[in-house]
Amino acid sequence: MPKNHVLIVDDEDLYRRALERILRRQGHTISSACNGADALEFVANQSVDLVLCDIKMPGMNGLDVVKRIHEIRPDLPCIVITGFGSSERSLEALGAGAFWYLEKPFEQERLDVIRRLVDQAIEHGQLKSENRRLKSELQSRYGFDRIVGKSEALGQMLSLIEKVADTESTVLITGESGTGKELVAQALHYNSRRSGKPLVTVNCGAIPEELLESELFGHIKGAFTGAHQTREGRFSRADGGTLFLDEIGDMSPNLQVKLLRVLQERSFEPVGSSKTRQVDVRIVAATHQDLPRLIEEKLFREDLFYRLNVVPIEVPPLRSRNGDVALLVQHFLARSDEDHGRHRTSVSHEAMDRLAGYPWPGNVRELENMVERLAILSGEGGIELADLPASLAERSSSTATAHAIPAHELPAYELPAEGLSLYRAVGELEKSLIGQALSRTGWNKNQAAQLLDLNRTTLIEKIKKRELTPPD
Ligand SMILES: Nc1ncnc2c1ncn2[C@@H]1O[C@H](COP(=O)(O)OP(=O)(O)OP(=O)(O)O)[C@@H](O)[C@H]1O
Ligand SMILES: [Mg+2]
Numbered sequence: 001m002p003k004n005h006v007l008i009v010d011d012e013d014l015y016r017r018a019l020e021r022i023l024r025r026q027g028h029t030i031s032s033a034c035n036g037a038d039a040l041e042f043v044a045n046q047s048v049d050l051v052l053c054d055i056k057m058p059g060m061n062g063l064d065v066v067k068r069i070h071e072i073r074p075d076l077p078c079i080v081i082t083g084f085g086s087s088e089r090s091l092e093a094l095g096a097g098a099f100w101y102l103e104k105p106f107e108q109e110r111l112d113v114i115r116r117l118v119d120q121a122i123e124h125g126q127l128k129s130e131n132r133r134l135k136s137e138l139q140s141r142y143g144f145d146r147i148v149g150k151s152e153a154l155g156q157m158l159s160l161i162e163k164v165a166d167t168e169s170t171v172l173i174t175g176e177s178g179t180g181k182e183l184v185a186q187a188l189h190y191n192s193r194r195s196g197k198p199l200v201t202v203n204c205g206a207i208p209e210e211l212l213e214s215e216l217f218g219h220i221k222g223a224f225t226g227a228h229q230t231r232e233g234r235f236s237r238a239d240g241g242t243l244f245l246d247e248i249g250d251m252s253p254n255l256q257v258k259l260l261r262v263l264q265e266r267s268f269e270p271v272g273s274s275k276t277r278q279v280d281v282r283i284v285a286a287t288h289q290d291l292p293r294l295i296e297e298k299l300f301r302e303d304l305f306y307r308l309n310v311v312p313i314e315v316p317p318l319r320s321r322n323g324d325v326a327l328l329v330q331h332f333l334a335r336s337d338e339d340h341g342r343h344r345t346s347v348s349h350e351a352m353d354r355l356a357g358y359p360w361p362g363n364v365r366e367l368e369n370m371v372e373r374l375a376i377l378s379g380e381g382g383i384e385l386a387d388l389p390a391s392l393a394e395r396s397s398s399t400a401t402a403h404a405i406p407a408h409e410l411p412a413y414e415l416p417a418e419g420l421s422l423y424r425a426v427g428e429l430e431k432s433l434i435g436q437a438l439s440r441t442g443w444n445k446n447q448a449a450q451l452l453d454l455n456r457t458t459l460i461e462k463i464k465k466r467e468l469t470p471p472d
Contacts, residue, residue, distance in 0.1 A: 004122050005029045005047060009039040009065065010054040010081065018106055019052060019081075026115050036060030036068070043069050043076065050122045051078040052102070055089060063096040063457075070097050071206075075132060077125035079117065087390035088446050092457060094389060095362050099124065100373055101389075120376050127339055144191070147183055148331045151321035157184075157313060164311050165191035170263070172248075172308045173286040175315030178365030181286040182246065184315060188284055189242040197241030200234045205250035212255055214271045223272025235268060238281045248308065249289035249300060256301045263307045283308070296423055318363045325356045328364060332371040345375050346382030354385065354392055361455050431466040434459070443470045 006028045010016040020030045031046070033039040036059055039051065051069060055062035066078045080093035080101045090101040099121045106114060144158060164171060165188050173181045182201075189199040207215050214223070218233030235243060245251075251259065262268045263283065267276045285308045294300035318324065329352065333345050347355075360366050378387045385393050413425070434452065441447035449459040 003027055003029055004049040005031065006118065006122075007031050007033060007039060007042055007048045007051045008053075009033045009036065009051060009057070009062070011035060011057045012054070015054070015081070015104060015106075022106060022111055022114060023118060026118065028118070036062075036065040039065055040068055040072070044072050048073075048076060049125060050118060051076060052081060052118075053078055054081045055093065056083065063093060063098075066093070066096050066098050075125050075129040077121040079121055087394075088456060091389050091391045092455065094370060094373070095366055095455065095457075097369065100377065117377075124372070124376055131339060144187055147180065147187060148328055149321055149324040150327060151316075151324045153316035153321050154324060157315060160311075160313055161187050162191070164188070164313075166193055167311075168282055170283045170308055170310040171285070171313055172291075172311070173284065173313045173315060174291070175286075175288065176317045176363055177288040178363035179288075179315040179317055180364050181288070181315055182244075184313060185242075185244045185246075185284045185286060189244070189282075192242070192282070194241045194282060198238055199242045199244060200238035201244040201246055202234050203246045204255075205247035209252045209255070212251070213258065216255075217258075217268050217270050219271035220273045223270075227272065230270075233270060235262065235279050235281060236277065239279050241281065243281045243283055245283065245285040247287055248285040249287035249291060249294055253299070253301065256304050260301065260304045260307060263304075293423055296421075318360045318367065325358075325360070325367065326352055328367055329355055329371055332368050333375055336372050336375040340376070342375075345378060348382065348384050350385040351383050351388060354388055358392055359453065361458065427466070430462065431468065434462055434466060435468055438463070438468065438470070 006023050008016050008019050008023075008030060009032070010019070011034050016032055016034075020032065024030050031042065031048075033042055035057055036053075039053065042048070043051065051066075053062045053065050057065075060068070062080050066080060069076055069078060077099040078097070080090070080096075080098040082089050082093065082101050082103055084103050084105065086103075090103075093101050100117060102114060102117065144161070147154070147158065149155075161184060171188060173184050175181050185201075186199065189195060202212075202216060204212060214227075214231070214233065216233050216235055218231050218236055219227050221227060221230045245259075258268070262279075266280070267278045269276055291300055291305050291309075295302050295305060318328075329347060333347070337343065337345055355367070355370075362369075374383050374387055378384065413429075434448070437448040437451045438445075441451065445456055445459055445463075449456045452459065454462070
């Protein structure tokens with residue numbers, strides 16, 4: 001393998017130096033950082049092929065570092081270094097987008113494994129960015145065939161897409177993160193009479209607020225400092241086609257007003273201009289957030305919500321798509337085999353059972369990443385139970401669903417005559433159940449998370465949000 005640039009991030013000198021030595025002998029160029037902030041700055045400014053990052057560091061922890069790195073460089077592979085025997089954390093690391101994990105300490109007899117893992121991760125990253133480039137060059141048309149699955153939940157959604165694709169209706173796509181909202185937006189556009197015109201995507205969450213207005217509507221020369229030239233906005237670029245407003249829940253209230261006006265009047269003014277422009281665009285918006293709740297919290301305008309929510313399409317979470325995991329595993333495996341020029345990788349029954357039984361909090365994206373890694377890391381004999389991350393392999397396939405109590409078995413909660421605030425009631429119920437799980441497990445978050453069928457990070461977020469504190 002040619003010389004590659006590896007960044008090692010660890011606050012502990014001893015481990016960092018040990019890794020540096022191991023990888024330098026492998027022929028790689030090594031750079032180091034002792035904390036997340038330095039690592040991010042490095043990745044933003046230098047060409048790096050792989051990051052090895054310790055999970056436990058003061059300040060930003062390794063999982064956050066990985067997430068932030070992928071905001072800057074989505075294809076850069078990261079291997080997370082965990083403490084010995086912390087298999088729960090390793091699964092969390094994969095959920096956060098790490099390529100794989102490496103347990104400390106780095107014993108002599110594992111050096112070959114470490115080196116192979118490093119090579120495989122680098123190769124995977126290079127292939128991924130090459131694919132992305134080819135894909136965007138091809139400008140391929142995205143239809144229904146890209147949406148894999150035969151479950152009833154997915155089927156219902158597909159028939160709704162089919163019905164509304166070739167209409168002018170505004171569509172609001174909702175669903176948990178990683179469920180395929182962007183694929184749905186593409187299917188809507190490419191199955192409409194607008195398919196010959198552009199599908200323009202704006203990620204409202206990723207563009208800083210002060211830039212978003214000019215991104216959407218364009219600006220004229222001199223409109224603000226730095227506006228050296230008149231620039232067309234994405235509304236104009238989408239003229240005749242579809243404008244996909246992704247992560248609409250992140251749009252600032254200020255811009256929500258302006259967007260509302262465009263939706264009502266189909267016209268707008270570029271920043272700095274008083275000349276009104278007319279556009280013919282179809283709007284498709286998406287969010288993983290609960291917009292009615294944002295409305296209650298006064299973070300999202302109700303009038304805008306009704307303008308967008310003309311046709312709501314809810315993308316079901318993967319855990320409620322019966323049978324789809326197996327189809328998706330086969331689909332992603334076939335694609336990965338083709339990319340790597342491999343023969344068909346097989347999956348043992350036991351391994352497939354575990355994959356199908358896991359609740360996939362990160363939905364299809366998490367499954368896709370997992371399958372790609374498993375395909376690379378598994379040996380000649382295909383993917384076996386032993387190839388799965390430890391905590392997934394140990395999880396009995398029934399536990400994943402054991403907690404899903406059918407609604408009729410839940411204790412009845414009677415609606416008071418005067419009604420109630422649903423969000424407050426649900427919030428209180430959530431707080432009470434989490435409190436019970438924590439006190440039953442003596443505040444052991446892993447066990448409490450299991451009792452609630454949540455992943456640990458989600459539980460921790462909820463503990464913070466609900467302001468629960470351990471007894472003294
Ligand atoms: N049914 C499916 N069949 C095949 N691939 C899928 C399917 N659903 C999602 N994917 C793939 O999973 C990944 C995530 O999908 P997508 O980006 O559309 O999700 P999303 O809902 O927009 O996520 P987020 O909320 O995080 O933006 C993509 O690589 C997509 O191609
Ligand atoms: Mg998306």
